[in-house]
Amino acid sequence: MSGRGRLALCAFAATLLAAGSMLPLVDPAAWIVQAAFLLAIQSGVGALARRVPFPRLLIVTVQFLVTLVMLTVVFARGQALVGFLPGPEAVQRLADLLTAGADDVGRYAIPAPATDGIRLMLVGGVLLIGLAVDTLAVTFRSAAPAGLPLLALYSVAAGLSGGAGRLWFLLAACGYLILLLAEGRDRISQWGRVFGGTGRSPNGLAAGLEMSGGRPLAPVRTGRRIGALALGMALVVPTSALNGGWLAGSGSGSGKGGGGGTISAVNPLVSLQNDLNQPENRQVMSYRTNSGSPQDFY
Template identity: 70%
Template sequence: MSGRIRLTLAAWGATLLAACALLPLVRPATWLMQAAFLLAVQAGVGAAARRVPLPRFVTVAAQLLVTLFLLTLVFAREHAFAGLIPGPEAIRFFAELLESGGNDVSRYAIPAPLSDGIRLMLVGGVLVIGLLVDTLAVTFRSAAPAGLPLLALYSVAAGLSDGGSDWLWFLLAAAGYLMLLLAEGRDRLSQWGRVFSGATRGPGGEPGATAPVRTGRRIGMVALGIALVVPLALPAMDGGLLDPAGSGVGRGGGGGGTISAVNPLVSLRDSLNVNEDRQVMS
């Protein structure tokens, strides 16, 4: 398998792993399989264009055009020419679907039902993020900046979730990004010559240096472990391993020494749900 193909698969996998953070927001989760298939087609078009090879911007334009065709085929084929080419009617239908999805997001609690509008927002968003990741990591061979769209996708999901399994979605998203970095590092390293995967023996029979790829995997696993464990030991508003009871040690004038925090969004929602008029600001 060539380095470009390996990097393409890593970009596809990293995008899907980051998109898993959206799973708790909507039920059922069938949209992810649809997004995975469409994202694979998008990545395949990019891989074929790079193999020709086409100029970088032509490659990105081809992927963008195919993505538009795919979304039209899935969501608006009754309003498109030949069921594939979007026209003014299809564009108008997309706008109505997005507006309907926005209304559904504000109407339903989490997990929301999978309406057509929400499905368009989820699948379309994953395809846009996947195109950005593929463009940065594979077309322009710069995997590190590709973490920014992955972070944006994860941050949106983490900001809307209830925090029940945030550590799992963080682990998946971080593992996908590390996989992308390792694939790029292996590709760059292979351009310098052959990489031997086994450990070598020194003059005294002692083990020599391990393969760089294997070392990178170990470093990535250690970094993931540290990222998961360290926040548990840090003090926070609701306590941590150092202070699970939430009581402080400072000299305060409170009775129980506890801190209570009110989510401003919850407070605003409670205020809006009151059925009587009352003065809240003067």
């Protein structure tokens, strides 16, 4: 596989792993399969377009148009021209679904039902993030800035769910590290042979190469170790620092309490919103009055 093909595959994997953080938001989670299929088509179109010496902006434009056609076929086929072209009615249908999806997000508590509007927001968001990651990491050969759209995708999920779990953070971070390692491997392969030492082979020639099938292994192994160490520290250090670790209180106050308790507070507005955003109506109170016009009450 070529260097750009490997980068495209890693960009696809990184986007899909980051999208996994949104799985707890909607039930059922079958939308992720649909998003993965459409994302694979989007990445494949980009890989084919890069084989032809097209300008970079033209490659991105082709991918965007293909993404728009795919969303039209999936969510607005009945209003599309010839069954797949996004005409005015199809665009209006997509806009109406986005509006309905925004209303559903405010109406339902997590996990929300997978309505058409919510599915369009999820699948369309993953495709847009995937297009941004593929453009930065593969088309423009700059994988480091591609972490920003991945972070945005994870942050949205963490903000809506009140904090994504460690598993989703681990998956998203691993996807980004895989993308960085693939780009670094591609850059190193363009330098030529990599010499890793000054030893000599029995025939007297320099034996500093560490190769496997003509590919340098030492820098890749070093990058993997550094990435694993950084990821482990990102998971362990905050827990150790906050839960009885470096930032734990020393109990130097003058009160009579022994300390060591846990204080938890819930924003009453957030609690009230979760209570009101129920999927079905149910009676929570009843009252009686002798007024002749109870409809005028607040």
